[in-house]
Amino acid sequence: MAFAAVFLVILMATPSVFAMDYPPLNYPVYWNLATNYTIWTTRSLSAGDKLTFIYDFTHTVEEVSKSDYENCVSSNALETHTGGNTTITLKEGPSYFICGTPGHCAKGMKLQVTAKAPGMSTPTGGNGAVGLSSVAPLIIGLPLALVAFLS
Ligand SMILES: [Cu+2]
Incomplete structure (x- = not known):
């Protein structure tokens, strides 16, 4: 009886771990002088994920090379x-964006991201946000299985 309950819990938890198909994520980027963009260097992104820059007419979005990013050159x-x-x-690898309005990049309007290969955002690959939701059924399921086993 206890083993049957354990099996049932595992069966219930399994499909959401292995069968879910995660679409690419779309991240808003509030593109202005007030945002701190350094957090983006630590985000776990995958090729195919999207960044949607939201900004007013005083800004532009310029995709640039690494050296132009470092030197704030938009030409x-x-x-x-x-x-x-x-x-x-996003393409696989690093991408660099700066604002083309004079002075804005120097004031911090510059964004660097690195996207991993496609598929790395699946549960087995370990994208932070996706990974947590995919193991949640196990986190919930294991205590239930233990309770069922002990009773
Ligand atoms: Cu700007």
Whole structure:
């Protein structure tokens, strides 16, 4: 009886761990002089995830090289975006964005992200946000199984 209960709990917990298909995530980026962008360097992102920059007409979004990011140079931008709402799909590897308005990058409007290979955001890969939700059924299920086993 106890073993049957343990099995049942494991069966209930298993599908959400292995069968869930996680879509790419879309992160808002509030692109202005007040936001602190350093947290983005520690975020776990995957290729295919998107950044949606939300900004007013005083700013632009310029995708630049690493050295131009470090030196706040927007004249060689790989891509320039304006209009206040720009969604960028991340490629694998690092990406660098700065604001093209003079002085803004130097004041901190610069964003660096690194995206892992696609598929790394699946539960087995360990994307932080996704990983937690995928193990939640186990965290809940194991105590239940223990209770069932002991009773
Ligand atoms: Cu700006």
